[in-house]
Amino acid sequence: MKDNNISEAIRYVGVDDKDLDLFESQYKVPNGVSYNSYVILDDKITVMDGVDDRGEDEWLANIEKLLEGKKPDYLVVLHFEPDHSGGIEKFLVKYPETTVVGNAKTFSVGSNFVELDKYPQHLVKEGDELCLGKHTLKFMMAPMVHWPEVMLAFEETEGVLFSADAFGKFGALEFEEDNWVDEARRYYINIVGKYGAPVQTVLKKAAALDIKKIAPLHGPVLSENLEKYIGLYDTWSSYKPEESGVLVAYASIHGNTELVAKYVAKKLEEKGEKVVLTDLTRQDKSQAVADAFRFDRMVLAASSYDGGVFIPMEDFLVDLSYKTYQNRKVALIENGSWGPTAGRKMKGHIEGFKNVEIIGDMVTIKSRAKDADYANVDALVEAVVAAKN
Numbered sequence: 001m002k003d004n005n006i007s008e009a010i011r012y013v014g015v016d017d018k019d020l021d022l023f024e025s026q027y028k029v030p031n032g033v034s035y036n037s038y039v040i041l042d043d044k045i046t047v048m049d050g051v052d053d054r055g056e057d058e059w060l061a062n063i064e065k066l067l068e069g070k071k072p073d074y075l076v077v078l079h080f081e082p083d084h085s086g087g088i089e090k091f092l093v094k095y096p097e098t099t100v101v102g103n104a105k106t107f108s109v110g111s112n113f114v115e116l117d118k119y120p121q122h123l124v125k126e127g128d129e130l131c132l133g134k135h136t137l138k139f140m141m142a143p144m145v146h147w148p149e150v151m152l153a154f155e156e157t158e159g160v161l162f163s164a165d166a167f168g169k170f171g172a173l174e175f176e177e178d179n180w181v182d183e184a185r186r187y188y189i190n191i192v193g194k195y196g197a198p199v200q201t202v203l204k205k206a207a208a209l210d211i212k213k214i215a216p217l218h219g220p221v222l223s224e225n226l227e228k229y230i231g232l233y234d235t236w237s238s239y240k241p242e243e244s245g246v247l248v249a250y251a252s253i254h255g256n257t258e259l260v261a262k263y264v265a266k267k268l269e270e271k272g273e274k275v276v277l278t279d280l281t282r283q284d285k286s287q288a289v290a291d292a293f294r295f296d297r298m299v300l301a302a303s304s305y306d307g308g309v310f311i312p313m314e315d316f317l318v319d320l321s322y323k324t325y326q327n328r329k330v331a332l333i334e335n336g337s338w339g340p341t342a343g344r345k346m347k348g349h350i351e352g353f354k355n356v357e358i359i360g361d362m363v364t365i366k367s368r369a370k371d372a373d374y375a376n377v378d379a380l381v382e383a384v385v386a387a388k389n
């Protein structure tokens with residue numbers, strides 16, 4: 001088994017969930033996910049966060065094994081979402097003398113899940129410290145860095161930032177993965193993406209700390225190149241494109257729009273652009289949403305459908321709107337056999353986005369692209385290249 005301990009005193013007791021089909025019932029996790037929890041071994045034995053009830057028995061067994069008969073003094077709850085709190089009730093039944101540490105919202109949100117008033121509580125607010133012996137936790141409120149009760153804890157002796165859902169990633173810890181950025185981006189944009197402003201606030205607070213390690217609630221502990229990870233979070237939460245490139249996303253019923261989308265992707269690549277091509281009917285939507293945020297431009301191509309746009313494209317645009325997609329440029333291609341309507345629908349969504357510019361002239365194809373259509377597509381490709389940041 002991999003050693004996920006942070007130090008001699010800060011030990012991993014979390015759980016890998018390798019069989020989960022969909023995280024939050026919508027995100028594919030081919031390599032599973034981890035629910036991270038730590039125990040700080042000090043004068044006051046402190047458990048940092050719970051796990052999903054899918055892993056509660058393993059979590060409790062990990063704690064029991066580590067503590068060798070001792071009992072925890074504190075359970076610090078940074079985030080009460082069920083993937084971190086599902087096991088808390090069982091924990092408190094087993095260790096009823098543990099003091100639950102949280103902020104006012106932890107107890108109001110958390111009491112809807114667990115009858116917390118049956119157990120000792122310790123209320124913290126911004127800047128409060130909790131001395132455990134050699135280790136001291138300092139609390140920072142981080143409301144809406146996913147949920148309203150979220151807070152972060154900085155362990156001052158070892159310089160560990162317990163960052164709740166921030167800096168998390170999909171993927172069980174057991175699997176060595178070389179794709180932190182891709183899976184952390186997909187995680188951040190889809191799960192926390194709407195809450196850029198609260199993330200910016202917390203990054204400003206974190207800038208004042210001497211952070212040596214970041215311990216998120218999902219994914220590995222980060223202990224090197226912290227500037228890189230913090231820089232990515234700054235980019236993502238300020239809605240700036242991460243790099244120059246184009247997502248070509250299409251939704252095609254019978255394949256004619258798909259041919260045009262593939263042509264566009266090839267032409268853009270020939271012109272030196274970094275391109276990701278995605279079939280919205282078949283490929284993972286959360287990946288497409290993450291790629292939309294990664295790049296500065298998108299080309300959307302879709303069939304008309306019952307007076308509107310083929311539903312996978314509509315779904316994608318609705319999803320982007322939930323994640324407050326903004327500050328980018330988009331080109332449009334529509335297809336229809338008798339009265340194309342896809343373009344109007346796509347435009348309607350895009351006009352609702354903040355600071356998203358439509359590039360070039362929308363191309364309209366009637367059923368199958370002809371030579372004249374490809375000339376229009378070529379002009380659109382030129383406009384996309386010219387719109388590069």
Ligand SMILES: Cc1cc2nc3c(=O)[nH]c(=O)nc-3n(C[C@H](O)[C@H](O)[C@H](O)COP(=O)(O)O)c2cc1C
Binds near residue numbers: 251258336338339
């Ligand atoms: C269920 C359904 C609804 C459609 N609705 C429209 C429509 O409202 N307007 C239109 O012009 N074409 C409509 N079409 C036709 C397609 O948009 C058209 O054939 C288009 O060329 C398909 O491109 P594709 O081969 O990429 O799927 C519809 C097709 C289907 C199957």
